[in-house]
Amino acid sequence: MGCCVSKSQRYPILGKPYEDVMSHYSFGRMLGRGRFGVTYLCTENSTNMPYACKSMAKKPKMKYAENDMMIRREIQIRRLLSGQPNIVELKSAHEDETAVHVVMELCEGGDLFDRIIAKGYYSERDAAPVLRAIVNAVNVCHSMGVMHRDLKPENFSFISRDDNALLKVTDFGSALLFEEGKLYRDIVGSGFYIAPEVLRRRYGKEIDIWSAGVILYILLSGVPPFWAETKKGTYDAILQGEIDFETDPWPSISSTAKGLVRRMLTKDPKRRITAAQILEHPWLIEGGEASDDTSVILRMKQFRRMSKLKKLTVKVI
Numbered sequence: 001m002g003c004c005v006s007k008s009q010r011y012p013i014l015g016k017p018y019e020d021v022m023s024h025y026s027f028g029r030m031l032g033r034g035r036f037g038v039t040y041l042c043t044e045n046s047t048n049m050p051y052a053c054k055s056m057a058k059k060p061k062m063k064y065a066e067n068d069m070m071i072r073r074e075i076q077i078r079r080l081l082s083g084q085p086n087i088v089e090l091k092s093a094h095e096d097e098t099a100v101h102v103v104m105e106l107c108e109g110g111d112l113f114d115r116i117i118a119k120g121y122y123s124e125r126d127a128a129p130v131l132r133a134i135v136n137a138v139n140v141c142h143s144m145g146v147m148h149r150d151l152k153p154e155n156f157s158f159i160s161r162d163d164n165a166l167l168k169v170t171d172f173g174s175a176l177l178f179e180e181g182k183l184y185r186d187i188v189g190s191g192f193y194i195a196p197e198v199l200r201r202r203y204g205k206e207i208d209i210w211s212a213g214v215i216l217y218i219l220l221s222g223v224p225p226f227w228a229e230t231k232k233g234t235y236d237a238i239l240q241g242e243i244d245f246e247t248d249p250w251p252s253i254s255s256t257a258k259g260l261v262r263r264m265l266t267k268d269p270k271r272r273i274t275a276a277q278i279l280e281h282p283w284l285i286e287g288g289e290a291s292d293d294t295s296v297i298l299r300m301k302q303f304r305r306m307s308k309l310k311k312l313t314v315k316v317i
Contacts, residue, residue: 013058013068014075014095021094021101025053036070036173042103051091054102070173071100077146077175078102086137088157088168109158109165112215124257124283127219132284133167134215138208139275141175147204149188150174151211153218178205191231192224196239197269206269209278213264217243220253225265241267256283 012018028041037056044051056071078090091103109115112130134156141148150171158165174188185201187194195210197203217225225244226237243265244250245258260283263273278284 012095013071013100014093016095018096019094020096021053021103024092024094025051025103027053034171034173036074037102041106050106050108052088052104052106054104055099056102057099058097073176074172075100075102077172077177078104080144080177081140081146081172084137084140085166086133086168087140088170104170105159107157107159107168107170109161112153112156112158112167115158124220124254127216128284130167130219131212131216132279134212135275135278135284137169138212139279142205142208142275145177145180146172146175147178147184148172148175148208148211150190150193151208151215152190152193153215154190180204192227192234192238194235194238195269196241196267199235199239204269206272209264209272209275210269212278213261216257216264217261220257220261221249225261241265254283256281260284 024046025042025044028043031039031041031052033039037054039052039054042051042053043049056074058067058071075090075093078088081087082090088107089105091105093103094101110118134151138148138151148169150173151169155169155171156167157170158167176184178184181204183202183204185203187198187201189195189198189207189211193211193214195203195207198207214225226234226241228234228237243262245261250258260273260278260281264278266272273281
């Protein structure tokens with residue numbers, strides 16, 4: 001019997017005895033599937049409160065040591081960021097012989113783009129608080145030594161369907177604790193949100209600002225700033241870094257907004273604006289210079305129709 005027990009089953013990754021997560025929670029439908037795990041709706045048996053549970057298998061197609069480190073790191077980062085308004089809260093972590101189960105607060109309001117389209121209208125002034133929430137999360141991460149490395153609209157969800165619901169980062173599967181000044185080389189990220197220095201394999205925390213800048217460009221125009229029919233073409237466009245501010249709708253977008261996009265999508269990471277600086281930008285501050293252009297909703301629907309681009313957002317292996 002012992003010869004059939006996998007290496008990952010011989011000791012607990014979390015450093016505590018195995019337990020049956022189902023003794024605490026009842027599981028429902030699948031909410032989503034990612035490279036590192038499957039997320040389910042679950043209900044706490046003692047309180048009947050709903051949560052989301054991300055179950056990460058201990059036997060993926062990678063070395064056991066790498067898998068264990070990835071799981072420990074994600075839980076460590078979630079605990080470190082606990083209590084922040086724009087970051088999903090960790091409830092508990094449980095481990096059995098085959099998987100680690102991370103229970104988190106449930107975001108029931110849908111992802112970022114779903115909410116925008118459902119509103120029926122969208123303006124620069126509506127985009128500003130969305131970006132503010134995104135950059136606030138990035139600022140908290142960076143101030144606490146965390147690099148997210150995979151910012152994209154799919155990783156942001158609203159806590160509820162209320163109009164003023166908080167927007168939160170939901171996934172930290174690619175995040176790591178970084179050392180200031182150290183350059184990282186492994187390629188991570190998704191599609192056209194990847195910063196050019198990631199493709200060059202020399203990067204730091206500034207890559208999160210680039211990805212947030214891509215999201216802002218999409219919010220304001222309905223299309224990504226760098227894309228092509230193939231992944232290679234998209235990466236070539238990212239490395240080239242030429243931003244289109246000439247075609248519709250950019251002539252009607254405020255110069256302040258375009259200036260912020262430029263500073264976030266600056267190719268040189270040393271010259272790129274920081275999260276703290278973005279939060280003080282005239283376009284972003286409450287009551288600031290964001291205009292009331294209401295045509296963005298049509299452009300957002302255009303972006304949703306570009307379904308073939310969704311294939312480019314898959315993780316880079």
